[in-house]
Amino acid sequence: MALPNWIQRLLARMGAPAGASISVDLAAVKAETALIKAQTDKIPKLLPFKDQWCGPPIPSLALTDTAADKDFSNVVFPTGFLPAGAIVQGIYLMVKWRKQVDSSAAPNAINGASKTIRVMKNGATWGSDDIVGMTFADNQLATGASTTEGGDMIVGDVDVKGEVDDVDNETYNVRSEQTNGLDALVVDGDALTFHDVYTGFRVYYTV
Incomplete structure (x- = not known):
């Protein structure tokens, strides 16, 4: 039996399915949409955010060619940091x-892949309670021999809310950790010094 004209016109308008059937096509679209959502969920950049910086900065922090623990300033969240x-x-x-200064008399940079800065709630234990908050690549922070270069600001790509789980009247420690983490910042030559070093957290939120 021939299909009614309106069904024939509808099918012609829709065209042939790309897969085995229209149902298969719809399932493929749903799967693709889920993949897109999984990626966009990782990007909270469209959300409102609020920054909390440390108090006074570290006047200078020298990285050398020997890996060692390097403490950064603590970050203290005040009471009522976020809206109710x-x-x-x-x-x-x-x-x-503010600036970085090489005193090694040779081109200087991070030496080795996956060097990190870690985060821990105040009073916890380095080596068991901290998590990576920022990772540096080999040759990052490249600086010319015996030169002074302008500073920079880096925002990590690791969501640390698993450790920074309270932003109301709470303190967090920041360290490049060699004793337990074995991935502290180290550079090619002694030394690469950073001046007026601030640490902070960028908090994305919804209300």
Whole structure:
């Protein structure tokens, strides 16, 4: 039996399915949409955010060619940091400095891949309670021999809200950790010094 004209026109308008059937095509679209959502969920950049920086910066922090623990300034969240009812969606470590100075008389940079700065709630234990907040690549922070270069600001790409789980009247420690983590910042030559070093957290939230 021939199909009614309106059904024939509808099918012609829709065209042939790309897969075995229209149902298969719809399932493929749903799967693709889920993949896109999984990626966009990782990007809280469209959400409102609020930054909390440390108090006074570290006047100078020297990285050498020998890996060692390097403590950065603690970050203290005040009472009432976020609006009432706010729900934290993501927290990212930030580091900024005014200038960097090489005193090794040779081109200098991070030596080795995956060197990190770690985060821990105040009073916890390094080596068991800290998490990576920022990772540096080999040759990052490249600086000319015996030169002074302008500072920078880096926002980590690791969501640390698993450790930074309270942003109301709470303190967090920041360290490049060699004793337990074995991945402290180290450079090619002695030394690369950073001046007026601040640490902070960028908190994305919804209300």
